[in-house]
Amino acid sequence: MQKMTPQNLRTPGPTPIPDDIVEAMTNPMINHRGPEFLALINKTTEQLKQVFMTKNDLYILTASGTGALEASVVNTLSPGDRVLAATAGSFGDRFCDLAEAYGADLTRMEFEWGRPIDPDAIRKALQGDPSYKAVMVTHNETSTGVTHPVEEIAKIVKGEFGKLLLVDAVSSLGCLPLPVDAWDCDLVGTASQKGFMIPPGLAFISISEAGWEAQQTAKMPRFYFDLASAKRTLARGQTPFTPNVALLYGLSLALDKMLEEGLENVYGRHASIGQFTRDSVLDLGLELLVADQSYASNSVTAVKMPASVDGKKFMSMMRTDQNVVLAGGQGKLSDDIFRIGHLGHVVKDDINEVIVALKKVLPEVGFKS
Numbered sequence: 252m253q254k255m256t257p258q259n260l261r262t263p264g265p266t267p268i269p270d271d272i273v274e275a276m277t278n279p280m281i282n283h284r285g286p287e288f289l290a291l292i293n294k295t296t297e298q299l300k301q302v303f304m305t306k307n308d309l310y311i312l313t314a315s316g317t318g319a320l321e322a323s324v325v326n327t328l329s330p331g332d333r334v335l336a337a338t339a340g341s342f343g344d345r346f347c348d349l350a351e352a353y354g355a356d357l358t359r360m361e362f363e364w365g366r367p368i369d370p371d372a373i374r375k376a377l378q379g380d381p382s383y384k385a386v387m388v389t390h391n392e393t394s395t396g397v398t399h400p401v402e403e404i405a406k407i408v409k410g411e412f413g414k415l416l417l418v419d420a421v422s423s424l425g426c427l428p429l430p431v432d433a434w435d436c437d438l439v440g441t442a443s444q445k446g447f448m449i450p451p452g453l454a455f456i457s458i459s460e461a462g463w464e465a466q467q468t469a470k471m472p473r474f475y476f477d478l479a480s481a482k483r484t485l486a487r488g489q490t491p492f493t494p495n496v497a498l499l500y501g502l503s504l505a506l507d508k509m510l511e512e513g514l515e516n517v518y519g520r521h522a523s524i525g526q527f528t529r530d531s532v533l534d535l536g537l538e539l540l541v542a543d544q545s546y547a548s549n550s551v552t553a554v555k556m557p558a559s560v561d562g563k564k565f566m567s568m569m570r571t572d573q574n575v576v577l578a579g580g581q582g583k584l585s586d587d588i589f590r591i592g593h594l595g596h597v598v599k600d601d602i603n604e605v606i607v608a609l610k611k612v613l614p615e616v617g618f619k620s
Contacts, residue, residue: 264594278497280496292488299455301514305457308482311453313492315454317345317349329468335376338359339364342394364540366546367399367543370403386415391423397548420440425446425509439457442455450501475491524549532552553588560613
């Protein structure tokens, strides 16, 4: 197969992979039941705990991010358990769908797409019904470019009501601050192809002591995503099933790079580039989906598609003429927005290229600022 020309890949996942990580993933195959793998899985697990900022148990799964979210549900809940789920976007909806598929008695708290979840609404719902066992929330809603106030939500869910808190951190962890222990989050799931600068195929999940207590009585069916099995095998430096060894090589180097940069610097870089992206988009005369910029995501920016623009033609021209790959909208926003990803392996110059391309393409598809 002919090697593809590198694109300026500005989807919010998968994200670009640094050359040295690509090289690391070509290391020779090893026995995943041998001593070399033991060293690899132990190193990456301990480094991931640093990124999660947790002393809780943490496991690496060979799966997409949805696998980690499924693990959080099936390891803590039983069919019929009352669950409160706050959603304000496509991925919040998916988290709800997942829990319902396993028989949870789920109440959806739906918030306007493009606006943050209201922590006080969650407080009122929990006050009104003490039978809820768990609360589910998405930290960073990739489909809208909103970062929800999980720290405030956690203070209510855990501090005031003592309920389980399950967090979708797929497009936030490793990019935006989410100190798992400080915020008292019970199960937190994320994935490799976002902030961790490697291809899709690995998922990471942390589980608290309260999560393990729930696991003892949870009755939802589980096999591949049974965290008790993951715990038993990790104790001897293995995984329950065949792991993606090549991705683990890449993960090892990615974590080295992230920790060498320093987590505060990683967060600062994302914050700076996120602000630069939003400012640059506004300077073009475009409109952002998120009205309240204090909740705007620093990993992905959602931009309203101008009414005068043929969205399909615009996206195609950005890709074919400018070699810039943007993400379209999802769900009910599929025709209304486009999204610029700026997470993981990203620098300001990457976004500059996007803005230059937008200046060229937008007038050709009917946009007048």
